[in-house]
Amino acid sequence: MYEAIKRIFDIAVALLVGVITLPFLLVVAVLLWCAQGAVFFRQLRPGLHGRPFVLYKFCTMNNGRDAHGNLLADERRLTRIGMLVRSLSLDELPQLWNVLRGDMSLVGPRPLLMEYLDRYTPEQFRRHDVMPGITGWAQVNGRNSLNWDEKFAMDIWYVDHRSFLLDLRILCLTVLRVVARSGVSSPGQATMERFMGSDHDV
Numbered sequence: 001m002y003e004a005i006k007r008i009f010d011i012a013v014a015l016l017v018g019v020i021t022l023p024f025l026l027v028v029a030v031l032l033w034c035a036q037g038a039v040f041f042r043q044l045r046p047g048l049h050g051r052p053f054v055l056y057k058f059c060t061m062n063n064g065r066d067a068h069g070n071l072l073a074d075e076r077r078l079t080r081i082g083m084l085v086r087s088l089s090l091d092e093l094p095q096l097w098n099v100l101r102g103d104m105s106l107v108g109p110r111p112l113l114m115e116y117l118d119r120y121t122p123e124q125f126r127r128h129d130v131m132p133g134i135t136g137w138a139q140v141n142g143r144n145s146l147n148w149d150e151k152f153a154m155d156i157w158y159v160d161h162r163s164f165l166l167d168l169r170i171l172c173l174t175v176l177r178v179v180a181r182s183g184v185s186s187p188g189q190a191t192m193e194r195f196m197g198s199d200h201d202v
Helices: 002-036 080-087 095-101 114-119 122-129 148-161 164-180
Strands: 040-046 052-058 105-107 133-135
Touching: 002 052, 002 080, 002 095, 002 105, 002 164, 040 114, 052 095, 095 133, 105 164, 122 148, 133 164
Parallel strands: 105 133
Antiparallel strands: 040 052
16 A cells, blocks of 8 residues: 555656746756756666666766876766756756656665675665665765765665655655755765775775
């Protein structure tokens, strides 16, 4: 029953927010195109049970490379408009399309990188027992200021305690965190450092 209610709620909210914010999203898209050329970021991510899907976000970085053709560090490729879009969490809004497609939910563990799948412990892999979300328990309790062990522990806690009331609580807290712009980046970094495996972190 919970999963059915959650899916209906996801579709209704995604449609409502999408329609309300569409004019604003078009403005953001035009600004990104004028500033950096690229508007959307597409990447294969693991979804429910680790099955891959294409995730959509607003692009916040350029393709700057060094003399050897290697991509520059994230903090050097992050554009000024991209930094603003990311600080307001507007880069996540295109994922409403993923929600409508059934790739994601509004609430759930964040979809990470495909390369991480082989690095998870069996316990950490349990985060894929539910559909990934635009926001989640880890996002409202520190987001990228958390280390990987803390983040995964919160993801597993959500898997074990998920409910419609908890989802509503997470959505409300998400609005507060976005307004406060808290936990957007890891300390000293533009983005979260890569997960190399729990053994590597010890």
